[in-house]
Amino acid sequence: MDLTDYPLLHEADMMLTLLRVAAKGPATLDDALDRLKTNLASVGGTFPVTDAEILPHLSRMREHLIAALLLEEFEHGRVAITPRGERALAEHPSGIDDSVLMAYPEFRDFIKARAGHPMKTVGDKNPPGDDPRPVEFDQGFVAFREGLDINDNPHSRDTSMHIAWENGWSEAKDDVTRLDAWAAGSTNI
Known part of the structure; x- marks a missing residue:
């Protein structure tokens, strides 16, 4: 499901909603979901997806905001905004997404820790670690090095x-193109 097709359901809008709801006091994902529905209704829209379809996305975004230390997690899945989160909200009032979160070293560490470990999604039949794509990526990389064509x-x-x-x-x-460009631009005397 591509939520970017729906107004107010982009990642930046949903992260912004999570922060705004948490700024009013400890909040749950259901609180954020209610706020999203209210926001959409205020512009004459109807909620185009089910709660079950949107909650995993909100959960992932909450996890990212916690990793960036913009939200702090409490018991029973409640979160509250941190001082860093308040600053981010003030600096990015039109929305926050992963590109903004990359400015925080804790979030970059979070992403690095997950690199190479595919996230399990709803309905995923393969557990993390059974994803064959990293192997195929490596095979394609070697294939170029061995002179094979993309076809x-x-x-x-x-x-x-x-x-x-x-x-x-x-x-x-x-990699080869970058190396060639670097070599062409360098002057070894």
């Missing part, structure tokens, strides 16, 4: 493995 991708189109292999191949090509 030599051995995986069926429209599969995650095809895309991962292609991304690996492209990353290896980009």
Whole structure:
């Protein structure tokens, strides 16, 4: 489900809502969900998705805000805004997303710790660690280094493995392009 198709349900809007609700006192995801519905109703819109569809997204965003130390978690899933969160809210009144959170070293550490560990999502049949895509990415990377063309991708189109292999191949090509550009710009005397 791509929430960006719906007004006021972009990541930046939802993070902003989480912070604003938490600024009024300890709040739950249900409090944030109610606020989202109220915001949408105030502009004449109806909530286009079910609570069950939106709650995982809100939960992930709450986790990111906690990792960036903008929210503090209390018992029973309640969160409150921190002084850092209040500053972020004042500095970014039109919305906050992961690109804003990357300014905080704690959030960058959180992202680094998760790198290479795919997140389990609702309905995911493979537990974390069983995702074959990192292997396919590496195979594509090596394939470029061995002189294979991007059209030599051995995986069926429209599969995650095809895309991962292609991304690996492209990353290896980009590395060579960057290295060539650097070498052309350097002057060794």
